[in-house]
Amino acid sequence: MAARQMLKFMMGSAPKRSYAGKETSNSRFQHLCRTHLFLHPKAGLRRNKFWRQTMESDVLVMDFQDGCPPEERHHVMKGLSQAHEIYPNMSLSVRVTELERDVINDATGSSTIFDELRASMSQKQVYWMMLPMCDDEKDVQEYIDMINHIDPLWLKHHGALKIVCETPKGIKNLDSILGEHPEIQGVIAGGGDYFRFAQCKDNLLLPHLRFEILNTCLAHGRVPIDTPPLSLGESGTRHFQSGFDFGFRSGITLHPTQVKTANKIFSPNQEQIEENKIYIDPWLEKRQTGYKRNSGDDFIGPPHMKQRHWQLKFHDHILAKKRSHIQTIDKDIIHKVQSLLASVHDNYTSQQTSSNFLNTLMFIAISSSCHARHDDLIANLGFSNVKIFNDNKENPSNFEDAAYTSSQIIGRRLTSAGQVIVTCKVQVLNENFQTLCEVERRLLERKLTFDDHANEGVYPHAQDHRYKRLTPSCVEEIISKPTTELINEITFNASITEEIHAEYCKLLKLDAPLHHTRSELPTVPSTLHLAHHQQSLSDIYLPTDSYFQNITFHAPMKPNEKYSTKKLSFINDEGKPTYLSILNDADGNLLSSMLIQRGRGMAMNEIEAYGLHNNISDDLREQHCFKQAYGLRNKISDNLRT
Secondary structure: HHHHOOOOEEEEEEEEOOOOOOOEEEEEEEEEEEEEEOHHHHHOOOOOOOHHHHHOOOOOEEOOOOOOOOHHHHHHHHHHHHHHHHOOOEEEEEOOHHHOOEEEOOOOOOEHHHHHHHHHHHOOOEEEEEEOOOOOHHHHHHHHHHHHHHOOOOHOOEEEEEEEEEEEHHHHOOOHHHHOOEEEEEEOOOHHHHHHHHOOOOHHHHHHHHHHHHHHHHEEEEEEEEEEOOOOHHHHHHHHHHHHHOOOOOEEEEOOOOOHHHHHOOOOOOOHHHHHHHHHHHHHOOOOOOOOOOOOOOOOOOHHHHHHHHHHHHHHHHHHOOOOEEEEHHHHHHHHHHHHOOOOOOOHOOOOOHHHHHHHEEEEEEHHOOOOHHHHHEEEEEEEEEEEEEOOOOEEOOHHHEEEEEEEEEEEOOOOEEEEEEEEEEEEEOOOEEEEEEEEEEEEEEOOOOOOOOOEEEHHEEEEOOOOOOHHHHHHHHHHOOOOEEEEEEEEEEOOOHHHHHHHHHHHOOOOHHOOOOOOOOOOOOOHHHHHHHHHOOOOOOOOEEEEEEEEEEEOOOOOOOOOEEEEEOOOOOEEEEEEEEHHHHHHHOOEEEEOOOOOHHHHHHHHHHHHHHHHOHHHHHHHHHHHOOHHHHHHHHHHHH
């Protein structure tokens, strides 16, 4: 069909899967692929000064071939093993060694390429193997045989292939290669080696090479990827622009500083998008192009309208699927936010518990502000797996060291109401891009008009991830457990004032509809909402290694609203001592709930806080710690407590 030959702006990998891990269709999971950044062999060892620009690329490429001297292969191997830490949730591709240079290791029976493939396939964020110097379909099959020998399900359930078309035979046989191997999802114009074979100046045969790659990819429904520029300045920018003018919407970059420019060039022009929106509805509804006869304007026909429609789709998919978003933190604003959170109750910062809780709340507040499209945000559904990492001195990280926030999408699901639940991993980073805190966040967003991949489920590298929402019935189940102990229940006259609400929203630029202070009953932002839990936690000691397992918002909180808090202690399904803190409105309806898994050092820290550490025998200390950890303080015998 002719429609299937339209230029592809996303590249496939594994078949789509639902949140339950089942395949939802025969179609492949689609990734943005405007930029493919080749990484230096040592780039995967740590986060360097170009880390922020690197994370802006749609795809990162780790290279075992020409960009990797033999003595640095072990750096690429190590980088692959820790890529989920250095480049969290990014789409990765690996260029392996060409077949002619494959060397058999007599001692192990393995080979250079086999070892590279095995290391790459063990990293779940790797979605494509990039195959160089393939002359025909037999060369591709040789790579596929090795991949299937390592894991026969990898190409079926997780990844795909890209080939570098860079030899004269490869270009001649490209049509049959793509026809024979549906596993190939992208084709790279390998200008450097092709021009070496032809012994020509790059600019003379570049149009010919581009045409061969582009037209063959269009015929087979694959993504054409442009050859990289070799300069970083204006010449590089002109190269990307000429690729765009030729028809490419995807290209190779060789340095992180090229990524922003290439992304901008390969993306639809915003001015054009606004114009397209004016004409698209009449075209889709009545096939009207908007052209007026005898007007003197340029003719507009069906091909032009189909092009406008394609551009609008590309634009919405970039907004909806862009994997990584990074923001700089304003320290002055953060300290003002701290003051507002602390003002929810006057005695907030006077308690050790409150101090630890405030630090966590500040990290959550910082992570909540990291969103590229706040206007499309409908609701914050909650947080989970809130982890605060230790610094070099093994002390918990402090929010005052935060310099950046980085958010990556790991899943999207369409609701029956036509809205999108988006799951993100958010890291709060220091000035060296080291992670201070990690939060998993769930948002309800407006579905963009032309986003037809909103129901893609969990991203393939996160398939093992399972999330269970803490529903009201789950909360009731915990409360009704025989071992659950009520620790306190407190009623308050009013939540925060509208003035505090307005100031908080203004500071963090929370301009989503639910936060608008113009509304008669604005909704209290998520972190300010959570600050109302502090009073129920004020009489317990939360050690620094306490783990905020689940934070769920069940209903919106309004300013000046009467509410109550309740704190309970129980043993979770893993046998871990856990607190449940819940917030109810005046009618007893559940507003929010927090599950806090208590740290292992809690009881001992409490003993040390009382200055009794050296005065308690080992046996007595062990019993006391056990009783404390399991929420049985009131059941300790008088003799033991004494």
